[in-house]
Amino acid sequence: MSISIEEVEIVKTILKHTEDGTTDMQPDLMRNPVTTYTDPDVLTKEIDVLFRKFPIIIGHSEQLDGPASYFTNDELGVPILITRNNDGVVKAFMNVCRHRGARLADSECGHAKTFSCPYHKWTYDLNGDLRGLPQAAGFGDIDKKDLGLVELPAFERFGLIWVRPSVSDEPLAFDAWIAPMAEQLGGLGLDTHTVFKTWSLDRKMNWHLALEGFQESYHFCGAHEHTACSAYLDNQSVWTDNYPHVRHSVPLPTVIELKDQAPEDWNPRPYFMTQNYVFPCNYVQVMTDHVYIHTIIPTGQDTCIFKCMMLIAEPPKTEKAERYWQKNYDVIRTVFDEDFEIGENIQKGLNTGANTEFLFGRYEIGLHLGTKAIHDALAGKLTA
Numbered sequence: 557m558s559i560s561i562e563e564v565e566i567v568k569t570i571l572k573h574t575e576d577g578t579t580d581m582q583p584d585l586m587r588n589p590v591t592t593y594t595d596p597d598v599l600t601k602e603i604d605v606l607f608r609k610f611p612i613i614i615g616h617s618e619q620l621d622g623p624a625s626y627f628t629n630d631e632l633g634v635p636i637l638i639t640r641n642n643d644g645v646v647k648a649f650m651n652v653c654r655h656r657g658a659r660l661a662d663s664e665c666g667h668a669k670t671f672s673c674p675y676h677k678w679t680y681d682l683n684g685d686l687r688g689l690p691q692a693a694g695f696g697d698i699d700k701k702d703l704g705l706v707e708l709p710a711f712e713r714f715g716l717i718w719v720r721p722s723v724s725d726e727p728l729a730f731d732a733w734i735a736p737m738a739e740q741l742g743g744l745g746l747d748t749h750t751v752f753k754t755w756s757l758d759r760k761m762n763w764h765l766a767l768e769g770f771q772e773s774y775h776f777c778g779a780h781e782h783t784a785c786s787a788y789l790d791n792q793s794v795w796t797d798n799y800p801h802v803r804h805s806v807p808l809p810t811v812i813e814l815k816d817q818a819p820e821d822w823n824p825r826p827y828f829m830t831q832n833y834v835f836p837c838n839y840v841q842v843m844t845d846h847v848y849i850h851t852i853i854p855t856g857q858d859t860c861i862f863k864c865m866m867l868i869a870e871p872p873k874t875e876k877a878e879r880y881w882q883k884n885y886d887v888i889r890t891v892f893d894e895d896f897e898i899g900e901n902i903q904k905g906l907n908t909g910a911n912t913e914f915l916f917g918r919y920e921i922g923l924h925l926g927t928k929a930i931h932d933a934l935a936g937k938l939t940a
């Protein structure tokens with residue numbers, strides 16, 4: 557596949573920065589009030605808008621390994637049942653029975669053609685249609701068509717499963733919304749990747765603090781002095797504003813090798829770690845030979861879930877390959893723990909009054925762009 561115009565621009569920008577000793581900068585610094593992280597009204601509004609009106613990555617296609625497969629998810633604050641129907645199409649529903657509200661599917665994942673409610677055995681199919689109810693005469697002439705599971709908008713794109721976790725008549729133009737990221741995400745071939753690990757962490761920090769750890773590389777040589785610092789050029793990220801999404805390209809020191817090649821020959825993947833912010837709470841973090849998908853979800857004013865999938869191109873065929881991927885996993889867990897320890901300590905200091913606002917420096921461009929998009933959505937100026 558030939559290099560994209562966006563990637564040529566990224567490589568040219570970083571090569572110029574390395575020559576000139578410069579880096580990307582915003583014109584001004586930004587001041588963010590600490591109420592962003594402490595005000596319960598802010599969080600309520602964020603959940604209503606950011607976490608109910610936009611698509612959120614909920615899994616990888618591999619988790620639905622053929623027709624009549626399913627998994628459940630409760631992490632978004634809404635019980636969700638995700639199925640692949642007999643035509644191979646991914647569907648999502650509220651995991652809530654239409655009779656008297658019992659939780660329908662209880663297992664984390666499995667294979668099933670129908671789902672039978674544990675309470676009174678109303679039965680639904682993979683399309684959420686109510687197929688049967690015992691002793692139906694007791695319900696008079698109700699129409700089964702009106703009592704299917706409540707469906708949520710679901711999309712399978714780029715090997716990932718996305719769900720909008722709310723019922724609404726508002727249309728969701730998924731492809732238009734993701735368009736600024738589609739070329740890059742489509743080029744990763746994630747649909748043929750396999751999930752090497754998934755993990756989910758409950759952290760004692762506001763969700764923004766987890767989010768912000770991926771929006772700048774200024775902290776790498778502070779927080780990650782013995783891990784990520786030496787792996788990348790110090791604070792020399794390149795930013796692509798794919799509003800409301802952001803491509804944050806963090807170059808490896810070897811990137812200067814590209815100076816000796818013609819742009820049409822450039823293959824940038826081995827020379828960058830890319831932290832793609834996919835609005836509002838998703839990251840597609842592209843390493844040189846594997847990918848992490850992160851989803852950050854608030855569970856309270858000062859708590860969040862950090863959910864992660866590690867995707868690799870094919871299942872490890874040898875012990876050596878297994879060890880290689882395991883080592884990568886161990887390193888990234890260490891790096892993230894370094895971020896989270898700092899984030900949890902920030903949270904502890906928020907109510908001290910030491911700061912009324914945080915400063916987003918001119919280097920910390922992802923914070924500027926991400927915060928602006930969030931403000932736009934909360935003000936009703938950005939919809940999916």
Ligand code: FES
Binds near residue numbers: 656658675
């Ligand atoms: S609540 Fe599900 S069948 Fe009664």
Ligand SMILES: [Fe+2]
Binds near residue numbers: 769775776780
């Ligand atoms: Fe970090």
